[in-house]
Amino acid sequence: MAAKGDLIYASALNADILAKGECGGAVTALLKYALESRLADGVLTVEKGVDLYDAKPVYITDPALLINSAGSLHCGTLLIPKLIKKYFNGARDLKIAVTLKGCDAKAMYELAKREQINLDNLIMIGLNCGGSLSPVPARNMISKKYGIDPDCVFKEEFDKGKFIIEYDGGEKGISVNELEEEGYGRRLNCQRCMTKIPRQCDLACGNWGFVGDGSKKATFIEICSEKGANLVTKAESAGAICVSDAPESGIAVRSKIEKSMLLLAGKAREKQFAMLGSGKERLNFILEETSMCIKCYQCIEKCPVCYCVECSTKKPYFVPPGRIPPPFMFHLIRYSHIADSCINCGQCEELCAMDIPNSLFMHAIQVEMEEMFGYVPGEDLGLPVLALVEESQERKRLLDTGCDQIFDIFKN
Numbered sequence: 001m002a003a004k005g006d007l008i009y010a011s012a013l014n015a016d017i018l019a020k021g022e023c024g025g026a027v028t029a030l031l032k033y034a035l036e037s038r039l040a041d042g043v044l045t046v047e048k049g050v051d052l053y054d055a056k057p058v059y060i061t062d063p064a065l066l067i068n069s070a071g072s073l074h075c076g077t078l079l080i081p082k083l084i085k086k087y088f089n090g091a092r093d094l095k096i097a098v099t100l101k102g103c104d105a106k107a108m109y110e111l112a113k114r115e116q117i118n119l120d121n122l123i124m125i126g127l128n129c130g131g132s133l134s135p136v137p138a139r140n141m142i143s144k145k146y147g148i149d150p151d152c153v154f155k156e157e158f159d160k161g162k163f164i165i166e167y168d169g170g171e172k173g174i175s176v177n178e179l180e181e182e183g184y185g186r187r188l189n190c191q192r193c194m195t196k197i198p199r200q201c202d203l204a205c206g207n208w209g210f211v212g213d214g215s216k217k218a219t220f221i222e223i224c225s226e227k228g229a230n231l232v233t234k235a236e237s238a239g240a241i242c243v244s245d246a247p248e249s250g251i252a253v254r255s256k257i258e259k260s261m262l263l264l265a266g267k268a269r270e271k272q273f274a275m276l277g278s279g280k281e282r283l284n285f286i287l288e289e290t291s292m293c294i295k296c297y298q299c300i301e302k303c304p305v306c307y308c309v310e311c312s313t314k315k316p317y318f319v320p321p322g323r324i325p326p327p328f329m330f331h332l333i334r335y336s337h338i339a340d341s342c343i344n345c346g347q348c349e350e351l352c353a354m355d356i357p358n359s360l361f362m363h364a365i366q367v368e369m370e371e372m373f374g375y376v377p378g379e380d381l382g383l384p385v386l387a388l389v390e391e392s393q394e395r396k397r398l399l400d401t402g403c404d405q406i407f408d409i410f411k412n
């Protein structure tokens with residue numbers, strides 16, 4: 001019987017899932033079992049879209065269709081939690097099993113703290129994550145640096161410090177360090193990311209620490225909750241997965257990789273934050289970059305921490321309408337509202353129509369706030385620095401009383 005804290009190897013027993021899964025298909029088999037056993041009403045996961053560079057979210061209720069989603073897509077830069085809030089009523093009425101990278105897991109926690117998502121109805125299957133690539137730069141890199149037509153690539157993966165592509169006619173891997181020194185490789189926020197093993201989830205799954213003979217595939221799973229342990233136990237009993245204890249050598253390898261990834265991320269932070277300068281220099285840099293803003297609202301629309309029904313940036317007395325670029329107040333509002341809780345998912349930069357490094361600005365501020373207050377967004381379910389206000393109740397109170405001050409912000 002599996003228990004919280006166990007470190008195991010797991011593979012799918014279904015031959016098709018075993019073959020199609022990235023590392024033996026345990027995740028797909030667990031999701032399928034969750035659906036079949038009605039532990040979940042549906043599965044929200046990711047599937048290849050028009051091509052390998054297009055990761056699209058899919059909601060699956062037919063267990064037979066789950067195999068289509070097996071495999072890892074590293075060029076998909078989606079963030080799933082806001083979809084659950086927006087399109088699934090925050091999982092209030094449905095039980096959903098969902099796959100999550102570290103940034104997804106942190107966003108889930110920040111939304112749950114604000115009562116926007118019901119974690120009790122979710123089975124969170126975490127995926128370790130060394131990083132992801134933005135689709136257009138990925139195509140560019142493959143064309144220019146690898147010298148391969150990106151449309152001929154049918155598989156991509158990170159392995160032993162390399163980004164490897166398989167294409168019609170061969171295979172080519174280049175070290176991630178080399179790629180990133182030349183401005184290619186993982187998204188900048190991924191290079192700064194320190195959530196490599198998403199222990200916020202019920203299970204944290206990955207290939208790090210699998211020391212098999214090479215002919216077999218399996219996923220290394222850290223069981224992070226009772227819910228995760230229950231799923232593994234039941235799926236094993238039902239013959240969906242086979243499980244064994246991870247050997248000491250595998251555990252040591254995984255721990256060593258995690259430590260070195262964290263070290264690298266620390267160095268990337270230092271380097272990238274240094275580019276911003278400090279004091280007035282930083283302010284001028286931000287002013288210059290944001291002067292290109294066309295007020296498309298994508299940074300707000302996609303940010304998991306920005307979900308207000310009435311966004312202050314749309315209030316004419318804060319941000320006079322009809323001006324492009326908008327007054328700096330537009331950006332200041334966002335910085336002041338969410339800098340404490342930015343989880344460095346990169347969405348506000350990824351989706352910015354003008355390639356403004358929003359995520360870099362916000363993450364740099366967040367890290368400074370973290371140093372001041374010790375609050376680490378997305379790490380646990382503790383309250384954010386500017387704690388919970390239930391928006392509709394608060395708006396009603398303001399309207400009823402004619403008051404314009406928000407109270408009770410440190411509500412327990």
Ligand code: FAD
Pocket residue numbers: 020021022023024025026027028029031045046047055069070071072073074075076077078099100101127128129130131132158205206207208219220
């Ligand atoms: P499968 O049975 O193949 O199932 C994988 C599941 O993940 C599917 O449900 C699929 O829809 C979903 N999925 C695919 N792409 C995404 C995505 N972009 N976002 C959310 N869900 C997705 N493991 C490591 O140990 N080290 C790493 O550095 C590492 N980096 C990763 C980076 C990314 C972007 C991703 C998606 C995964 C990464 N993994 C990493 C996890 C690893 O690749 C496997 O997903 C994991 O070992 C499970 O293998 P499996 O065969 O059991 O999964």
Ligand code: SF4
Pocket residue numbers: 101102103104129130131132189190191193194195344345346
């Ligand atoms: Fe992975 Fe972190 Fe990048 Fe998210 S931010 S895709 S968890 S490396």
Ligand code: SF4
Pocket residue numbers: 299302303304305306338341342343344345346347348349358359362363
């Ligand atoms: Fe993600 Fe940007 Fe929001 Fe931070 S500010 S959580 S990086 S979208």
Ligand code: SF4
Pocket residue numbers: 300305306307308310311312313333334337338
């Ligand atoms: Fe809410 Fe502020 Fe984000 Fe607007 S900018 S959605 S008001 S947190």
Ligand code: SF4
Pocket residue numbers: 292293294295296297298299300348351352353354355356358
């Ligand atoms: Fe401005 Fe970019 Fe935000 Fe659009 S996404 S409003 S261009 S900062």
